[in-house]
Every structure is written in structure tokens, then in C-alpha cells.
């Protein structure tokens with residue numbers, strides 16, 4: 001199985017979980033990891049708030065967006081204002097070659113209800129792109145270093161989409 005893990009991380013929590021998922025997936029096959037970044041890294045709060053409502057205007061640094069060679073697509077999503085951090089949404093809008101593929105979305109959050117709302121938004125976006133199955137892993141930011149918890153949640157999510 002060939003997997004791609006993409007993530008955005010401003011404060012490093014999502015990056016930590018992405019690294020762990022990539023370690024797990026490397027035991028099952030090939031796994032590539034890529035960080036979503038703003039083209040211009042100096043984004044102030046005003047701009048980031050604007051992008052929260054208008055993610056289509058985000059300009060991303062170059063990143064692979066044609067995923068046809070991958071079997072599994074994993075997305076690391078910091079929840080921001082009840083939505084994915086805007087660079088993630090922009091990336092999801094750009095992706096190609098995902099129809100019929102499986103996705104694992106992992107959300108780093110501080111409020112569960114907010115992360116759940118965010119996941120509904122992401123799932124509807126991914127369904128429009130034709131993904132066949134989506135599994136979610138919700139990680140409170142207190143748990144990003146809790147490898148026992150993470151390994152359990154990740155293996156349950158992978159089992160769900162392998163059926």
C-alpha cells in the first residue's frame with residue numbers, strides 16, 4: 001500500500017501526529033509525507049481570519065496535489081475557528097486523482113464539538129471529490145504525545161477503511 005500524509009501545522013502538534021502516522025504506515029508499505037505551507041509564511045492574525053472565511057484565496061507553497069499514485073490519503077487538520085486551518089481547505093480544493101480513494105483525516109483540536117463540526121465540513125468536501133471512504137481520528141492537543149492512545153485510534157481508523 002502506498003500512502004501520502006499531508007498536514008498543516010502552525011504550532012507543531014499536527015506535525016507530531018503526522019510523523020507517528022507515517023511511522024505506522026511505513027510498516028505497511030511506502031509512505032510519503034508532505035507539509036502544506038503558505039507561500040508567504042508571514043501571515044498575521046487578520047489575514048488568517050480572512051482566510052478562515054475565504055480559504056480559496058490562500059496561496060500555498062508548491063506541494064504535490066495529484067494523488068493518483070496513492071492508495072491512501074491522510075490529512076492532518078488543525079481545527080481553527082471550527083473549520084480546518086485554511087491552508088488545508090485550500091489544499092483539499094486543489095487535489096486531483098482522489099476519486100475512489102480512501103482517506104484518513106486526523107484532527108487536532110481543543111473542543112471536541114468544534115472538531116466534529118469541522119469533520120462534517122471536510123467529509124462533505126471529500127465526498128464531492130468522490131472519495132470512497134473516510135475515517136477520522138480526533139486528537140485533543142493534550143494527547144499529541146500519548147502514543148498508546150494514538151496507536152489505538154490510528155489502527156482502529158485504518159481497520160475501518162480497510163474493510
Ligand SMILES: Cc1cc2nc3c(=O)[nH]c(=O)nc-3n(C[C@H](O)[C@H](O)[C@H](O)COP(=O)(O)O)c2cc1C
Pocket residue numbers: 008009010011012013014015078079080081082083108109110111112114115141
Ligand atoms: C487562533 C486559534 C483558534 C483555534 N480555534 C479552534 C477551534 O475553533 N476549535 C478547536 O477545537 N480548536 C481550536 N484551536 C486549537 C487548535 O486546533 C490547536 O491549537 C491545534 O493543536 C493546533 O495545531 P498545530 O499545533 O499543529 O498548529 C485554535 C487555536 C488557535 C491558536
